Amino acid sequence: MIKKLQLPLQTMNLVLGFMVWVIISALLPFIREDIAIPADRLAILTAIPVVLGSVLRIPLGYYANVVGARIVFISSFILLLFPVYFISSASSFSHLIIGGLFLGIGGAVFSVGVTSLPKYYAKEKLGLVNGIYGMGNIGTAITTFAAPVIATGIGWSKTVQLYLILLLIFALFNVFLGDRKEIKVKTPVMEQIKGVYKNEKLWFFSLFYFITFGSFVAFTVYLPNFLVSHFELAKVDAGMRTAGFIVIATFLRPVGGWLADRFKPLFLLMGVFLGLTAAAILLAFSPSIGLYTAGCLTIAVGAGLGNGVIFKLVPLYFNKQAGIVNGIVSMMGGLGGFFPPLMLSFIHSVTGQYSIGFMALSQVALASFVVVVWMYYQDKLAVQSEVFNSTGQGILVTDPGGRISAVNPAFTKLTGYSEEEVLGKNPSVLKSGRQSPAFYRAMWSEIMERGSWQGEIWNRRKNGEEYLELLTINAVRDESGDIIHYVGTFSDITYHSSGNASSG
Known part of the structure; x- marks a missing residue:
């Protein structure tokens, strides 16, 4: 039951955080009637909460993993009580700057939910879940349009103080409804x-x-x-x-x-x-x-x-x-x-x-x-x-002239040759000598005619050991029909075959 409550609870937490975040900008016309604020400093005053609200998102996102969203939300709302009260009794521009700086905590709580909520849902639902949580930014609109209406009736100072009540209520909500058993991740920051x-x-x-x-x-x-x-x-x-x-x-x-x-x-x-x-x-x-x-x-x-x-x-x-x-x-x-x-x-x-x-x-x-x-x-x-x-089959890629341009890790495992040892060389380095020249002529004739060939062939590892492989060679062509690569894929079938490969 508690786990199902986390999405609505944390979304409402974000709504409140964003409501508090924009208190100053929403009530600025009323505040300016009581506090002298130079016109050239208005932008600074409204930007201060935004800056700290952005920078603090990193530590709050980190601690949401370390101690859980419940503790971070409770702590954030309790800490916000101080700047909100300080702003409600502000009498100078410097008071507003100090209070506004710490209002940034309200905007920073955004990173808490996007870190915590994915722990409760499958990957295929995370887009919708984080989207619903992100709707909490509607809190900015609520304060922007509601706070001036309330301030008209009771004044801006008492309007700000109403947020103290909301912060206390939501801190208690998280005390009782927050998930105490949230999965913690304690990797150092x-x-x-x-x-x-x-x-x-x-x-x-x-x-x-x-x-x-x-x-x-x-x-x-x-x-x-x-x-x-x-x-x-x-x-x-x-x-x-x-x-x-x-x-x-x-x-x-x-x-x-x-x-x-x-x-x-x-x-x-x-x-x-x-x-x-x-x-x-x-x-x-x-x-x-x-x-x-x-x-x-x-x-x-x-x-x-x-x-x-x-x-x-x-x-x-x-x-x-x-x-x-x-x-x-x-x-x-x-x-x-x-x-x-x-x-x-x-x-x-x-x-x-x-x-x-x-x-x-x-x-x-x-x-x-x-x-x-x-x-x-x-x-x-x-x-x-x-x-x-990652494929278990050996893969060998050559250019049109037959020089090796790439091999995969399985090639090295099966043949003993590293990529550095075979790059630029001809695949003949793997020849065992068992197949006759006529066998290779027939093989390449089929590749040129049909574009591919498959069969069993004996080759030799780096340590000299011979092995039987099931080999498929495909010619890769560009849009004009010219061959740009040959790709060979093979697997070791030494112990799975009666050894009926062509041997000339």
Whole structure:
């Protein structure tokens, strides 16, 4: 029963964490009425929680494996009591900076669930599970729209204090409903980092999440003001359109995970980045409100689906190091939510428009599409290499001139020759002398006529021992019909045959 509760419990934990994470930015118009905040420092104040909320995801993801999600969530909510109370009684800009720094813990809890929840479900369900958990980022929308309404009635300070009650309630929920028997993984953090930091897939996934989650946050931050200033929409209308963007991106996250469970995740990511590329190019040309809406909705769909697909890929490729990898990837996504809004604001301040920023997004998305295509074909090559290296049959590949270009480990085991000893040589190094020249002429005649040959043949190992092998030779041709390789596969049948091989 407790195990079944972990997905809804941890998802609600994430909702609360994200609600707390954005308290300052949501209530900033009210806070500025009581505390003098220079206009040039507003961006710093709203960015501080995002930075720590991103960086802390690595240790929280790690400790979710070491002590379990229950302890990490309880500790996080208790620690958040202090900055939340501190902010509610703040009287200066420096107070807000200090409190905002530690609010980052609320955003950092994201890496806890994506590390813990895969322990409770089969691999084929991880995309949907992580997608459902990721819907917890709706917490940012809840605070963004609910906190100002409440603050209008009771003031911003008392509104912030309401979060103290929620934090205490959820800490108690985790005390009683958290899983005390969660599987623990206690590999030292530096050992885990050393095991993954050289893997290029870690950094590719980080780039992908930087873009998908970053575009989600960037549009959430910039849309309300842009729609009012550029299209002269009413504030309520702009707010509702932004809310629609958030809802679409949030609810498509589990859809992306669900699709990744059923189809090839890398194919889905190709579609995501092509969509983001096209939408960003459209927005760069400052179209009418209709086309602008279509472009923004495409961004929402791409960001939502992409976020879901990426956290299907992490446990797929990093099963044993999921904690630290989830932490790093989600950290990069958090930073992706930090830099694009600043970049858009800077570009707008210099040029008076957002077009260059949108074109930059399109080019990064297009580059990501190329990387995903490369990853897909690298995976195919890796599978082929694994088959080549792990098969029990000896495999020998030659060029059209008959010089050996590759052999597999089974070849070395069966013949005694290492790859270095036979590369560039003719397969005749294995000849036993039992077959006559006429036998080889007939064999090659059949290969040239039919493209393949199979039969029994006596060969000699490196140590001089003769053995009988069942050999198949195939000619590999290119699209124009020219032979580019000969591939021989063989197995030792010395003790399984009566020795009726052709011996000339």
